[in-house]
Amino acid sequence: MAEIKITKGLDIRLEGKAEYVVKPLFPTKYAIKPSDFHALIPRMLVEPGEKVKAGTPLFYNKDQEQILVASPVSGIVTDIIRGDKRRILEVRIDADQEIDYETFEKRDPIALKREDIVAQLLKSGVWSMLRQRPYGTVACLNRTPKAIFISCFDTAPLAPDFNLMVHRQDDVFQAGLDALAKLTSGKVHLNLASSVNVSQVFLKSKNVQINFFKGPHPAGNVGTQINKLNPVNKGEIVWYLRPQEVLTIGNLFLNGKYDVSRIFAVTGSEVQQPKYVKAFLGASMKELLEPFTLNSGELRYISGNVLTGTNVGIDGYAGFYDNQIMVIPEGDHYELLGWMMPRFKKYSFWHTYLSWLTPNKSYRLDTNLNGGKRAFVFNGDYEKVFPLDIYPVQLMKAAITQDIDNMEALGIYEVEEEDVALCEFICPSKIAWQAELRKGLDLMRQEME
Amino acid sequence: MKGIRNFVDKIKPNFEKGGKFSFLWSVFDGFETFLFVPNTVTKSGCHIRDAIDMKRGMITVVIALIPALLFGMYNVGYQHFLAIGEIADFWKTFFYGFLAVLPSVIISYVVGLTIEFYFAQKRRHEISEGFLVTGLLIPMILPINVPLWMIALATAFAVFVGKEIFGGTGMNIINPALLARAFLFFAYPLKMSGDDVWVRIGKHHQAIDGFSGATPLGEALNDNIAAIHDTWSISDMVLGFIPGSVGETSFVAILLGAIFLLITGIVSWKIMLSIFAGGYLMGLIFNLVGANDVMLIPAWEHFLIGGFAFGAVFMATDPVTSAQTETGKYIYGALIGILCVLMRVINPAYPEGMMLAILLMNVFAPLIDYLVVQSNIRKRVKRAKDVMVKI
Numbered sequence: 001m002a003e004i005k006i007t008k009g010l011d012i013r014l015e016g017k018a019e020y021v022v023k024p025l026f027p028t029k030y031a032i033k034p035s036d037f038h039a040l041i042p043r044m045l046v047e048p049g050e051k052v053k054a055g056t057p058l059f060y061n062k063d064q065e066q067i068l069v070a071s072p073v074s075g076i077v078t079d080i081i082r083g084d085k086r087r088i089l090e091v092r093i094d095a096d097q098e099i100d101y102e103t104f105e106k107r108d109p110i111a112l113k114r115e116d117i118v119a120q121l122l123k124s125g126v127w128s129m130l131r132q133r134p135y136g137t138v139a140c141l142n143r144t145p146k147a148i149f150i151s152c153f154d155t156a157p158l159a160p161d162f163n164l165m166v167h168r169q170d171d172v173f174q175a176g177l178d179a180l181a182k183l184t185s186g187k188v189h190l191n192l193a194s195s196v197n198v199s200q201v202f203l204k205s206k207n208v209q210i211n212f213f214k215g216p217h218p219a220g221n222v223g224t225q226i227n228k229l230n231p232v233n234k235g236e237i238v239w240y241l242r243p244q245e246v247l248t249i250g251n252l253f254l255n256g257k258y259d260v261s262r263i264f265a266v267t268g269s270e271v272q273q274p275k276y277v278k279a280f281l282g283a284s285m286k287e288l289l290e291p292f293t294l295n296s297g298e299l300r301y302i303s304g305n306v307l308t309g310t311n312v313g314i315d316g317y318a319g320f321y322d323n324q325i326m327v328i329p330e331g332d333h334y335e336l337l338g339w340m341m342p343r344f345k346k347y348s349f350w351h352t353y354l355s356w357l358t359p360n361k362s363y364r365l366d367t368n369l370n371g372g373k374r375a376f377v378f379n380g381d382y383e384k385v386f387p388l389d390i391y392p393v394q395l396m397k398a399a400i401t402q403d404i405d406n407m408e409a410l411g412i413y414e415v416e417e418e419d420v421a422l423c424e425f426i427c428p429s430k431i432a433w434q435a436e437l438r439k440g441l442d443l444m445r446q447e448m449e
Numbered sequence: 450m451k452g453i454r455n456f457v458d459k460i461k462p463n464f465e466k467g468g469k470f471s472f473l474w475s476v477f478d479g480f481e482t483f484l485f486v487p488n489t490v491t492k493s494g495c496h497i498r499d500a501i502d503m504k505r506g507m508i509t510v511v512i513a514l515i516p517a518l519l520f521g522m523y524n525v526g527y528q529h530f531l532a533i534g535e536i537a538d539f540w541k542t543f544f545y546g547f548l549a550v551l552p553s554v555i556i557s558y559v560v561g562l563t564i565e566f567y568f569a570q571k572r573r574h575e576i577s578e579g580f581l582v583t584g585l586l587i588p589m590i591l592p593i594n595v596p597l598w599m600i601a602l603a604t605a606f607a608v609f610v611g612k613e614i615f616g617g618t619g620m621n622i623i624n625p626a627l628l629a630r631a632f633l634f635f636a637y638p639l640k641m642s643g644d645d646v647w648v649r650i651g652k653h654h655q656a657i658d659g660f661s662g663a664t665p666l667g668e669a670l671n672d673n674i675a676a677i678h679d680t681w682s683i684s685d686m687v688l689g690f691i692p693g694s695v696g697e698t699s700f701v702a703i704l705l706g707a708i709f710l711l712i713t714g715i716v717s718w719k720i721m722l723s724i725f726a727g728g729y730l731m732g733l734i735f736n737l738v739g740a741n742d743v744m745l746i747p748a749w750e751h752f753l754i755g756g757f758a759f760g761a762v763f764m765a766t767d768p769v770t771s772a773q774t775e776t777g778k779y780i781y782g783a784l785i786g787i788l789c790v791l792m793r794v795i796n797p798a799y800p801e802g803m804m805l806a807i808l809l810m811n812v813f814a815p816l817i818d819y820l821v822v823q824s825n826i827r828k829r830v831k832r833a834k835d836v837m838v839k840i
Contacts, residue, residue, distance in 0.1 A: 012497075233833035306496045328497065331490050334454055338486035339504040346500035351714045352509050353500050369489040371502025372482055372575045375619025378506055379773040380717050393773065394822055409826045417494070424494045428501045429619070434494035 003194050004228050006215030008387040010349055010422050013362045014157045014306065015269040016326075022164060022263055022276040026097075027287035029317075030073050030280065031090040032058055036320035037069070037128065038137045038438075039445060042088050050077045054280075055102030055258030057125050058091050064141050069320075070125030072260045072280045074100035090317065095280075101257040109179035109253045117182050117253075126252050128320075129245035133223070133232050134413035135445045145239040147186040147230050150177075152202050152243050153193035153213075155220035156305040160265030160324050162243045163199035164276060169247055170201050176250030181207045184239070191225045202243075218387065223419040227388040232414045244323055264288060264318065268306075268326040269364040270295040285316050288325055298330040300367050307421040308434070331368025339371070346370070349385070349426040374429040385422035390414065392423050396433060399440030404447055407440050416441070457481055475569040479576035507578040509715045513706035514585055514763065520702040521695040522546035525593050528648045528692050534657035549649055550695055553588035556597050560604045561587075568613045579618030579769075580608065586626035586763065589696030590756065590804075591633070592646040599637060603629040623811040624770045627804055634804070642667070642800065647692035664692045666755035670793065670800045674742040677754075686753040697759035700752065707762040716766035719778040724761040725752065727786025735794050743794050751790050760789070760803035765810070772814040774821040781817055785810045 034042040042059035045068075046052060052075065057068035071077075073095040081090040104124050109117060121127040122141075130139035139145070152162050166173050180188050187209045192198050194214035203210070211229060213219045222240040232238055244262055251259040260281040267274045272293040279288060285301050302309040303319040306326050310319055318325065335341075347355045347363040355361070379393060386392045390411040398406035417434040424433035463470045464477035481487070483504070491498060523539075525546030530537045537545070561584045569576045587604055607629035612621045634641045644662040656662070665686065668676045681691050689699025697703075710716045732748025739745055752758055765771060765785050772781035785806045792802030799805055 014497075231832065233829070233836050235833070236836070300496060302496055308494075309496065311496065326496075332488040334485040334488050336453070336485055339502055340508065343500055348500040350499065350501045350505075351712060352505050355500075365497040367490040367496050368486070368498070369491055370486060370498050370500050371504065372487065372489070374503045374575070374577055375617065377503060377579065377619045378715070378768045380719075380768070380775060380778070381714070383775060389825070389828075391774065391822055391825055394818075409829065410822070411825075411829055421495055425497070426499045426501070428499070428503055428506050430498065430502065432493050 003212040003214055004225075006213060006219040006224060006228075006387045008384055009155075009216035009218055010385045010426070011155070011216045012157045012306075012347065012425070013360070014267075014328075015362045015364045016267045016271055016274050017158050018160065018265040018267050018274040018276050020161070020164070020276070022278050023291060024278045025283070025287065025291070027279050027283040028075075028095050029092065029284035029287060030071075030075075030095055030282045031092045031284070031317035032069055032072070032282050032320065033090050033317065034059065034069075034088050037061075038135060039063075039442070040067075040069075040138060042069070044080065044088070044091075046071075046077045046091070048077050048079055051075070052077060052093065053100045053102045054260070055104070055124055059088070061138070066122045066141060067127055067138055068122065068125040069128045070102075070258055072282045099280075101259070104252060104256045104258070106256040107253055109175055109182060112179075112182065112253075114182050117179050120252065121179075121249070124252050124258050126249055126258065129241055129248060130239050131241065131321075132237050132239050133226065133416065134237075135441050136416040137445075139239050140237065143237045145184045145186075145237045147238050148180050148184045148188045149191065149222050149226050149229070149238060149240040150180075150189065150208075150243065150246060151191045151220055151222040151225055151240070152198075153191075153220045154305075154324075155193075155217035156307055156324075157217075158265065158267040158324070158326065159220070159305055160263065160276065161197075163197065163202070165244055165263045165323070166199055166201040166247065168201075169250075170204070172247050172250035172254055173201050173243070174205060174207075174250070175254040176246035176248070177205055177208050179249050179253055180241075180246070186230070189225070189229055191222070191229075193220070215387070218419065218422060221418050223414065223416055224387050227390075227414055231389075234408065234413060236413075242321070242323070245321075262318075262323050264323050264325050266292060266325045266327075268302075268328045270297075270299050270327040270329055281320060282317050285312060285314055285318065285325065288318060289314070289327070294327055295329075298332070299327050300330050302326040302328070306365075307425060308418045329364070329366040331366030333368070335368075350381070350428070369430055371428070371430050373431065376429055376431065378428050381426060382423040385426060386420070388414065388419060392420060396420070396423075396431070396436060399436050402440070402443055404444065407444060412437075412440055412444055453484065457484065472570065475574065475576055476566050479566065479569070482575065503578045506715055507581045509713050510582045510710065510763070511585060513709045513713075513715075514582075514589065514696070516702040516705040517696040517699060517759065517763075518550075518585065518589060520689055520699040521589060521697075522550045524689055524691075524698055525549050525649060525695060527690060529651065529654075532648050532650055532656045532660050532662070533654040549593055550588060552597055553591070553595070553600050553695075554585065556600050557587040557604045558584040560601045561608045564605060564608045564613065565617075568617060572617070574617070577618035579612075583607070583626045586696075587629045590626060590630050590694050590759065590764070592641065592694055593649045594646040595633065595640055599633055599640060600629075603633045606632045619769055621769055622815070623808055624764055624767050627764055627808055627811075630804055631808055634801070647694075662692065664755070665753075666693070666793070666800050669743055669746055669754065674746065683753075686750075691754075693754075694756060694759075697756045700758050703758045703762050710762065710766070716762075716768065717771070717778050719775065720766045720771055720782040721761055723779045723782030724765055724786040724789075727783035728752065728757060728761075728790050729786070730783075731787045731790035735790065746794075748790075751793065755793070756801055756803040757789060760807055761785070764803075765807045770811040770814065772817045772821075774818045777814070777817040777821045781810055781814055784813075 041062035061067040075095040079092040194212040395410040526542035607625040611625035611628040735744040788806035789802040
């Protein structure tokens, strides 16, 4: 139970932290978006107008047909929204008043064999909650991960507190962990923040290895934790998930139902009196934000956090893995000689602005890019916010130039978008780190798999 | 503000695709983004971004150069009036230097920016701000008597060969400003060294008897060590009242710039520190050998003469052409310091060792980085192998 200290990183302080109050909501509109799963090509199992229960599979993965994605609630499939080339964008569902669950067998995971656990996870669609590295796709079938990592704290700006989510759910959480322990040849790592406020549910977990992490963001990113505990080598697979998904697994075995209730932190400078809300995965943004007063002006609605989340718009839906909603101001305005000004209201990691002198001040930041795209010029600073034992700029250059050998040599199997998000944030050249890295990962996957 | 914005919005369509002046799009964009931070919003990845951009980074370096530039102007006047034996007040002295230096700054910016704009337009890129720094560096590292046409030629050569053929700012291998100096140094050696280039006398004046015009570095390399200390006090050298390239003479002014750069964190302290450490070490070694007078120059005095301090603070730290790995920066810097003193002492044919040391290490920086990164790669390969063995 050693403590691992992360020294490199950056906590960006933003206005709009959610108050510790959970408000239960009953949204009626839900959607599942295939784009939330990297490299998954959906084949539909339902049609508009069909009735589904919570746990009824909506579509399967073309490449691995046993991987199903299920409906979060019971109700009626209203629409299948398609985009270019008839690509499926959203499967929309109108929820019933009372949620009706598909029933699965209640079984004690400790008494089960690995095959039985896998079968139950696949059948119920819960498998889609397991993600793997490399590539960040849904866990590949027929591969045993060398370890499973669960990050139980999030250090991203205004991130939700996971202690709230597992509150009084000791049995369910433990059942989930017991099931996971059967799935790996190695350990299940339960990674906790090294602070006084850690839920007993986490601390008393059994059948896992508990690790403590201390330090600024990205200490809570699972990529950082994997790199420090048991880095991914070529040919190896690790799985990762978050506590809310462990609860879903626990509920599947303990209560025999597909329960994807989630607690969302509704945050951001444009939300007045931000709080937590409880609803199901994939709820509509409009309904999740309904109890809140939003500031006027043009706003951006993000599912996920401000570094890695998705701009879904007010008419969009929360992402499959997300448990945070953010509303921040759009920044499509001009600023006279802005780059020369002192800009007291803007935040910068760099000392060419003065914000480093007031480390505890919170900021209201908009979506302006604050500059134009350039080639890499400044260096040495990306490393200060990147705690992995990897050369980030060199890896990025390999990704941008699609240099497969170098991407592999420099450690692309160990990273995902969230790991380079801070590099992207501080980048004076405004290079799209996350998008370029994803292109690199996609290329590697095509070449290797 | 509204008025300017409306005007810009009104003329903007002319420069966009299909407009009358679309062949000037990059130029227009350059001026527009200079006036206004654009209204671009984030499309992928992080939704919020740091307030820094390339303009802010480059203007920081320009600000850091200003003390050395202003002092350099003053010193041009000071050396002039010293040489002709006239006594002038502060403003007269400064103004003389100001008028002497200003044309070279203008010519360097005009020539360099024209080429930059042309290439940006050809590539339909936004104009990169790198030349804001290069354009100021070029006149600061040249002797005051270099003719303007030579500055224009050298700037054009440096921007074209040193930068644009590699793909522009961020892609170049060697520092363009130093390339400009090296170009002149090898193409027009008589105009770049000797005793006649460092002090502007002017057509209508005559130097007083006994005026030499040599720099301390030149004297040292001619084995006139004694002449250095006879002519200039240590405080002259620290403050910068010595002949030399326009911006390089004042240790104090350069130090001010260095402090600003280190506080803002725009350049690497590791490079600066290791250059001074390397140079000092090499100086000490020569002191110990002591085979001739040049070797006996106190190690720290190397910092005060020639372009050592200026090179260490402003030239070697160029983030594009220096080593880019943190370990590599120590090696890169130390070797620059060592090579500079080595060249000064051992090879009197090339008195300005700093320029050549930095250019040489610019070329080797990618190799240093390669070796540093390789050790990380090897570690990863070894880790993978260890796992295979266990299985």
